[in-house]
Amino acid sequence: MTELTALTLAQARDGLTGKTFSARELTDAHLAAVEQARALNAFVLETPEVARDMAAASDARLAKGEGGPLEGIPLAIKDLFATKDVRTTACSRILENFVPAYESTVTAQLWRDGAVLLGKTNNDEFAMGSSNETSAFGSVVNPWRRENDATKLVPGGSSGGSAAAVAAHLCLGATATDTGGSIRQPAAFTGTVGMKPTYGRCSRWGTVAFASSLDQAGPIARSVRDAAILMRAMSGHDPKDTTSADVLVPDFEAAVGRSIKGMRIGIPKEYRLDGMPAEIEALWHQGGEWLKTAGATLVDVSLPHTRYALPAYYIVAPAEASSNLARYDGVRYGLRVPGRNITEMYEKTRAEGFGKEVRRRVLIGTYVLSAGYYDAYYLRAQKVRTLIKKDFEDCFAAGVDAMLTPATPSAAFGIGEKGKADPVEMYLNDIFTVTVNMAGLPGIAVPAGLDRQGLPLGLQLIGRPFDEETLFSLGQVIEDAAGRFSPQRWWSA
């Protein structure tokens, strides 16, 4: 690893403004790292020419003292964000040749602030998956391996490519999206920091839609500070997204390192699962102790509807997906498979264009929204969602500032190990993260340690709506205590 890829985003920013190195040198170092790491399959499109042009423009702005907050910082972009004139596929065959004529709001804001595009990262098809195995471009390989064991592990999903690229030092940070855990679970599996902001904090405009009432963009980075820096650039009101919140964007970085003295941290008892690995239980306890040492108070709390969050999610999310994905019909963009008439064209196009998991979810969604079943499934799930949100509101009203939970029920598992016979086995990965989406709250996953086999494990902090700052402050306490984690580099070409 060259020196420049060893830097955190914050250190690179300081090096650029201090003229220790140029944006072009920084970008070249990362482009070389990307090229040598193709075995990880983290990128589905590398954009070296775009990157070098953007870096040269950054150098010109830096020379004039006009650099933005992310000037010259090379980033990876999940292939769910539309990038103008750069192929955007959602890692689906149905969009395999799609080249947007527009830029997503989130990425437009990153370029406004001076960031550099290294390429597009792999993800589960349409962000539907927890292992990155549903991608039309094939699995991403986790840069982490078990000790003395070359078994290829999944990086988590759906933002698996982004998490792997950050963990392997191929970029200084990456964009990701989270509908049920797709930022936090891969962050936990790769020893990186992942923030899912409050629903409405980041614009959804130009991001390929999966489940619109749950989808939210956020950053994956190697430190809490780096995630906070990216969050500021990604956030903000956008008139093009009616659900984007018209609230002030704070300087999230200023919250990093802020005292947590006197904060009340809820420990929800429903997150203690039967059969949860003892190491995760111990790490959770350890995390609480770290926060206590820094001056916080731990409070036992109850979120009684926790166990219903995942079943409710598997009604709401597929229902919204079936509606959102109706647009892929082979007419306006994307794949078209000819048929004898228009219905047959639709049916063949969608059969060939969608992978197995996407098809499954569209069918479930179609079923729960169909005549006669809407009340029993969809309406009931939305009522349960009200109760899930109320559980959190009751705790916050009782004076709890944030909650501490494990991020995932296990460490990263092997490619092909899960969900073969029963799709629900894979769904259970999101058991700790999905409640946060159902309630629209912010959540952050922070690496907290390694398991016996040397794999990273993460803790999750859940905050009040629009109080990401508290999560960054708490996350930094965990990072200070636990340290940061990087995998051994084995993938070099």
Added chain:
Amino acid sequence: MSVDADTVRRIAHLARIAVAEDEVAPLQGELNAILSFVEHLSEVDVTDVAPMTSVTPMRMKERDDVVTDGEIPDAIVGNAPAREGDFFVVPKVIE
């Protein structure tokens, strides 16, 4: 509740996804696994609970009723699998 083979075919048609005959049985099993998982929701007492319509409290935004975008037909049809001029081409739908 569970789905039978005919229901799988019916849903697939509603969703406009062609499903081959040998895929019906495996799909039926997968869908039923998911449906039996979400069945847990029937344990919850939802009497007098309002269904969620918005996860964060927000007022519907209004804007002036004016044209803010447009005149970009090339960008609109640029990704079309089949086009003629500024039009999308589809198989004949009127007899």
